[in-house]
Amino acid sequence: MLRLDCIRSVYSELGDSLVVTIMGAVAAELQSLGHRPNFFYLQHAMGLASSTGLGLALCLPNKHVIVLDGDGSLLMNLGSLSTMARYRPRNLTQVVFDNESLLSVGGFPTATSTGTDLEGMARSAGVPRVVTVRDVENFRIAVCEAGHRKELTTIVAKVEATGPSGYVTELSLLENRFQFRRYIQSLSQH
């Protein structure tokens, strides 16, 4: 399963959500499908995408927040699973693209390649709904269900360790950040 195919399969569902991605391939691939003002790409600070999603979800309980996370990033901030589970905002969905690799720095294998089970860790941390998916159709169904069920969900998506040739995009980090905040401000004015 390719991560890009996964993202493409739910792209049309992301219009009303707030989307926070990790750096590297995830950010570049989502942007390659077309940037939107409700997408924020955390291009560093590995591990903090889920914390950012938690802050957003707690402060905007009527807005669906989707974090596009990765195995390398989540492994750097495993405590985030316990903090998310502690407050379990019903409007937060965490997708963990698990390619068992730190792809953007040369493809070094992560601990999920030697048996660390992120689904089990999320479940044991107390995340109320956790699923692992291995094909695009089930990925799409899992993301759509998570949005409808109104329950904190972690979706571990097992994907191949392949990605785009480069990661730098036209969108500057600050432009993305100001646009994202302005987009959220505009929601409250309507």
Added chain:
Amino acid sequence: MPVSLANSKLIYETLKECDIRLVSALPETWLVHLIRMTDEDPEMTLVRLAKEEEAVGISAGAYFAGVKSAMLMQNHGFLASINGIVSFAHLYKIPLLMLISYRGSFGERDPWQTQGGNVTEPVLRALGIPYLLLDSVEIVKKRIRHAQTLAESSLQPVAILLTRDLMWDE
């Protein structure tokens, strides 16, 4: 020698006056009253952390959502948050109001706190983070308000160091 309830209350009232509505925290002795007051206040969201660096992401999310937040942490927690501060808050110009208990400084009896006390201010300076000490009752309100004002106008993290003189009744 207890943690000062009166001065904790003063700090808490100031945070409320500054429209802070979300506080993230990792427990530490000097912060017990502040954390309890946050927890008992229905107008406030308390996020108890596993590690302080999470607070950078949580406060950034709150900022994007238009909610004013503050971070309560020990100076060792600040040291544990540095990458988040640099590669999120600085990189993306996110205002953070950090209230940091200044352990390991004059009067410290716990040997394990002392090394962190030595490096707190040098590290804040190295990171270019504006900071001031909170060391007397008279300046509490004004200094916290001013820290928040600077964080919001400059779009960067600003630190308040909570000192023994203020936090501890001796």
